[in-house]
Amino acid sequence: MRDSDNGDSQRPGSQSSLKSANQHRVVRALQTSGELTQAEIARRTGLAPATVSNMVKELTAAGMVAVPGGDHPGQRGRAVRLTRRMxxxxxxxxxxxxxxxxxxxxxxxxxxxxxxxxxxxxxxxxxxxxxxxxxxxxxxxxxxxxxxxxxxxxxxxxxxxxxxxxxxxxxxxxxxxxxxxxxxxxxxxxxxxxxxxxxxLGVLAEHMWGAGRGTTDLAYIKLSDGVGAGLVLDGRLYRGRGGTAGEIGHLTLDEFGQVCRCGNRGCLETLVASHVVIGLLAPSRGPDLSIADIVAMAEGGDAACIRVLADTGRHVGVAAASLCNLVNPERLVIGGELALAGELLLGPMREVVGRYAVPSAVRSLDIRVAELGPRAxxxxxxxxxxxxxxxx
Ligand SMILES: [Zn+2]
Structure with a gap:
């Protein structure tokens, strides 16, 4: 409904319901984004700038929105946000x-x-x-x-x-x-x-506050003792019909590989879960290593640790290439414990994604490390x- 084509405006009482419907749209847009300028509110709601300006004045007077740092709530360039009262x-x-x-x-x-x-x-x-x-x-x-x-x-x-x-x-x-x-x-x-x-939860957090801010189509892969992906597609969390969308940890990479906890063999998780990575290095580098220890040793030049982290990145890259072919995200964020490895893992992963994904699916793909760590x-x-x- 556009501002100008309110065909109901002649009916008694309709003006007040339009006002409340418009108010509802403004509040919803602010709640979705956290903070918006009046110009952005107008764009997102389809309301005329003058209508938004009046609405913001009314909502400010009612204590429902605030214009941080601004004494003049009418100023269109300033960000507007909902107050704690909401x-x-x-x-x-x-x-x-x-x-x-x-x-x-x-x-x-x-x-x-x-x-x-x-x-x-x-x-x-x-x-x-x-x-x-x-x-x-x-x-x-x-x-x-x-x-x-x-x-x-x-x-x-x-x-x-x-x-x-x-x-x-x-x-x-x-x-x-x-x-x-x-x-x-x-x-x-x-x-x-x-x-x-x-x-x-990881994809929602990174999308709102972390490495996925500003994206519309975001994939997040969590690499820890478990391996899974979260997807925000067209701005919304995508769960699939039964909530199992993003089970990338159980993509088959080696049909005759290790038996996985899911009952299949050679799932991604059997190759890259934290305990598997640690287990690969235990015989030569000691039994009580953590992922942080392995990353520190790799950064210090330990060839075995560098090799294992790179191989982990390559395995994740094979699965990530399929994910990119299927959902074509604009950004892929790597979180979980193994994200500590940074470019030691992401470099080899990028190379494999580039090799196996359809070129158009990854041409503008941005692969980066999650920002929120354990707070995700x-x-x-x-x-x-x-x-x-x-x-x-
Ligand atoms: Zn599995």
Whole structure:
């Protein structure tokens, strides 16, 4: 609907509903992007610049939007953002040995982050109670309470059964297996909780705050003990019908290779998972290495470590070339523990992607390292909360 062709304007009451519909569009555009100039709001909503200007003045007067650093909210070049009064989104991340809770406003600013150590043996209910306590502490510091929370995103280091929503096994968090994590967390916290896997959270976080900012079609590959991809296509998280889109870790690279935990053989994960990389170097470089140790040794010139990281990059490159042929992303971001290797891994990977992908699929492809490191999970959970809080 364009501003000028409001055919309903003659009907009684229609003007006020148009105003509220326009207001809704402006608020939605701001909530999607975090911050926009008035010109950008006009472009995204299709509203006339004068209409946007009036709308911003009204919303500012109502305390719903602010123009940071500007005394003149009418100035079109300044970025406009929603205020804290418009609500908060929360991310909860259950990691391997910790629990992190982060709170952001609708302008995508992370206002608080709380973290505690948490053993892997806890029961799901106890984990949720701990998350609630951590959330209350964060909200308290912000002078807010749970009523301000519009939506919560949550990450668990475990597979999720897409048809039942239950946490699958085997999991490093045995107390969560068979539990409908979203349901028990929603009930306890009194607000909608959305759960997603680590690759999807990673792509959401990198898209909103990290190496994928400003892209419309983004692929993210997480290389850790598990290997998976998250996809933002046409600006939206793509999960596929049953939520398994992006299972790049189980692309077959060697039909007669190692047996994978999924039951197939020679999956990408059997070649590049962190423990596999460490295992390749254990006989010659010692049994207690971490990926950080291997990267440090490679940077110091250790030929075996350089070789193993390069081979890892080449294997990932073969799978990434197929991914690029299928979805043609504009950027590919590599995250997870192995991203520490930087160009030692990305250089050989780029070479293989260039060799195996269709030239048009990778001509303008940009492959880079993730920026958010271990914070990607909790920030991804916040991003999931922010997306879930968007008005319909
Ligand atoms: Zn597999």
């Amino acid at each position: 609500g908060l989104a929360v991310g909860i991340d259950f990691g391997h040995r910790h629990l992190t809770v982060a709170v952001a406003d609708m302008a995508h600013e992370v206002l608080a982050e709380e973290r505690v150590e948490l053993g892997t043996g806890h029961r799901a209910e106890d984990g949720v109670v701990q998350a609630g306590a951590l959330l209350d502490a964060a909200l308290d510091r912000l002078g807010c309470d749970r009523k301000s929370v519009l939506a919560v995103g949550m990450g668990l280091p475990a597979p999720l059964e897409t048809d039942t929503g239950e946490v699958g096994g085997p999991s490093i968090l045995p107390g969560w297996v068979g539990v409908d994590a979203a349901a028990i967390a929603s009930e306890y916290l009194g607000t909608a909780v959305h759960v997603d896997n680590d690759a999807n 999970q909790v920030l991804g959970a916040v991003a999931l909360g922010l997306r879930s809080a968007l008005p319909a």
